[in-house]
Amino acid sequence: MNESRPGPRLELAVGDITTEQVDAIVNAANETLLGGGGVDGAIHRAAGPELLAHCRTLDGCPTGQAKITPGFRLAARWVIHTVGPIWHGGHQGEPKLLASCYRESLARADEVGAHSVAFPAISTGIYGYPAAPAAKIAVATVQSATTDVELIRFICFNNDACAAYEAALSD
Numbered sequence: 509m510n511e512s513r514p515g516p517r518l519e520l521a522v523g524d525i526t527t528e529q530v531d532a533i534v535n536a537a538n539e540t541l542l543g544g545g546g547v548d549g550a551i552h553r554a555a556g557p558e559l560l561a562h563c564r565t566l567d568g569c570p571t572g573q574a575k576i577t578p579g580f581r582l583a584a585r586w587v588i589h590t591v592g593p594i595w596h597g598g599h600q601g602e603p604k605l606l607a608s609c610y611r612e613s614l615a616r617a618d619e620v621g622a623h624s625v626a627f628p629a630i631s632t633g634i635y636g637y638p639a640a641p642a643a644k645i646a647v648a649t650v651q652s653a654t655t656d657v658e659l660i661r662f663i664c665f666n667n668d669a670c671a672a673y674e675a676a677l678s679d
């Protein structure tokens with residue numbers, strides 16, 4: 509780790525994270541790490557059943573933490589599984605837990621030497637975190653992280669998510 513390095517380059521794209529050609533994609537998982545709906549379901553379908561078999565060996569993951577697996581049939585070599593907070597109105601530690609997801613995911617990327625990472629909008633689907641504050645936390649956290657990751661791509665699945673990132677990036 510070299511703290512004099514510039515921070516990662518940030519990119520915004522609309523699309524499906526499962527087709528990203530980066531070293532690692534991040535999965536918005538749940539504490540079981542045994543799959544689910546949303547982006548989690550899409551990643552498991554695209555990676556193949558080997559991913560679930562591997563996840564069964566991991567013993568889950570607490571909210572705010574992250575664990576890494578191979579990408580199996582994905583173009584990405586790695587999947588970083590992080591568990592975002594469920595939105596309960598914002599006063600139950602949700603912002604800190606969400607920031608922790610981004611920091612811990614970058615820490616897992618650094619451990620395996622992944623230099624390009626694609627993130628979905630963690631917690632903003634089934635877990636109900638509002639898109640605008642979530643995007644602000646995503647951008648601010650990766651900008652202030654100490655990491656060797658050189659490229660971070662925020663992948664928006666819909667226009668609302670995209671507008672939230674555009675606003676956060678222009679702050």
Ligand code: AR6
Binds near residue numbers: 544546592628633637
């Ligand atoms: N590529 C990029 N973004 C996507 C994709 C995709 N293929 N599919 C959905 N999104 P969500 P959460 C966006 O619900 O809120 C699962 O069941 C979606 O539009 O996937 O963290 C887990 O197992 C939204 O902006 O994750 C957990 O139980 C964002 O990804 C729970 O959902 C996150 O939405 C986690 O909920």
